[in-house]
Amino acid sequence: MSAREPRFPGLVLPSPLVELSDDRLRGPGIRLYLKRDDLIHPELPGNKWRKLKYNLTVARQQGHTRLLTFGGAYSNHLRAVAAAGHFFGFETVGVVRGEEHQPLNDSLAYAVGRGMRLTYLDRTTYRRKAEPDVLAALSEEFGPCYMVPEGGGNGLGVRGCAELPAEIERGFDVICCACGTGTTLAGIAAGLTGDQRAWGLAVLKGGRFLDDELRRLQRESFDHETDNWTIDYDFPFGGYAKRTPELDAFIADFTTRHGITLDWVYEAKMMYGLFERIGSGAFAPGTTIVAVLS
Ligand SMILES: *Cc1c(COP(=O)(O)O)cnc(C)c1O
Secondary structure (H helix, E strand, O other), rough: OOOOOOOOOOOOOOOOEEEEEOOHHHHOOOEEEEHHHHHHOOOHHHHHHHHHHHHHHHHHHOOOOOEEEOOOOOHHHHHHHHHHHHHHHOEEEEEEEEOOOOOOOHHHHHHHHOOEEEEOOOHHHHOOOHHHHHHHHHHHHHHOEEEEOOOOOHHHHHHHHHOOOHOOOOOOOOOEEEEEHHHHHHHHHHOOOOEEEEEEEEEOOOOHHHHHHHHHHHHHHHHOOOOOOOEEOOOOOOOOOOOOOOHHHHHHHHHHHHHOOOOOOOOHHHHHHHHHHHHHHOOOOOOOOEEOOO
């Protein structure tokens, strides 16, 4: 399958790489860089763009005019698909988990503003969203659609993320990212060379299924698995989209030190976990780490 890159003015690629100067790195002897994927595009940031790009190409090649996808009411992915539809000329349908609440929250209001039609599935049906009867009912209602899985989690999504490591022009030993569906980590790990390793921080509580999911995604993308990655499950802070005073304090301190306000659902947990691991000597002195902000 040939999948050329969709063109899109305003994309900042490769995303900037900046070194972080932080006194907590000096003792352990670590160099830490941030890969600012969050700056790729205001409406299609980071991994959301990387996961969608080949899906958009294939949707177009297959003659589709409509994208349909799934997400929770606060999903960054739904927003990104709405934006992609707007910029690339697809109609979009967002299937939202749970009941409708009016007025719409900011994420859903944004999606509607970008032309997305919303429909709602109760939680039981939503869990069965990949099953043929549920998909058939959605096609019946909305017409033929290119289906993008929740979170952009498919082989094409992995393939887009696999391009990230080659953008980094300096040498590094470890690359870190936050894991929701695990698609970003699956791709990044696939794009590494030599002894480089990938470290993912799970933001879901009890998300141990992620190890299997990551292997499945890699097989779907390129027919084999890599063993150069690890998922750290020790910093969920109560679970997905939960926060604690300790996490909030970390975010505030990080803003003061570096002028960057970390996304609290994903990136703040990843950076907290990373600094904890660095502080407890998990990485040998002299290690160069790249942390990806999506
Ligand atoms: C969606 C998202 C993630 C999770 O990416 P996965 O590929 O689903 O693991 C991480 N960080 C941010 C900011 C996101 O929006």
